[in-house]
Amino acid sequence: MTFLQNNIALIAAALMSGGMLLWPLLSRRSGTVVDTLVAVQLINYKDALVLDVREGSEYSGGHVPNSKHIPADKLEERLHELEKFKNKPIILIHRSGVNSTGKAGSVLRNQGFAHVHNLEGGIDAWQQANLPIVKK
Numbered sequence: 001m002t003f004l005q006n007n008i009a010l011i012a013a014a015l016m017s018g019g020m021l022l023w024p025l026l027s028r029r030s031g032t033v034v035d036t037l038v039a040v041q042l043i044n045y046k047d048a049l050v051l052d053v054r055e056g057s058e059y060s061g062g063h064v065p066n067s068k069h070i071p072a073d074k075l076e077e078r079l080h081e082l083e084k085f086k087n088k089p090i091i092l093i094h095r096s097g098v099n100s101t102g103k104a105g106s107v108l109r110n111q112g113f114a115h116v117h118n119l120e121g122g123i124d125a126w127q128q129a130n131l132p133i134v135k136k
Helices: 002-006 008-027 036-046 056-060 076-085 101-110 122-128
Strands: 032-034 049-052 090-093 116-119
Touching (some): 002 008, 032 036, 036 116, 036 122, 049 076, 076 101, 090 101, 101 116, 116 122
Parallel strands (some): 032 116, 049 090, 090 116
């Protein structure tokens, strides 16, 4: 007991630092983060939907083939378009990663979409991996 009393500040610091290390793992509610390799596997073998949540001008500048475009700020009002994908994997794409995909992922998970994934690095990572891009 005296050890605890004599070292309370040290113990408190250890608990706080441990909590800070675990916080990112515990607070990630928007789904898992996948790299381009896993994303391609989900698309090819699990028939995943690629959902691009970037703005219209970014989407038309280049996007993943066969992706569905719903800007992040319009997602809640257009959820009905995604109902048939509720039990399929969904890969969220943003320009450079998880920026607004965090909110989009939370919206989807709160509406019962169980398999929501964020593409790590977003469309930039997709392009850097030399994966196909469609421009309109």
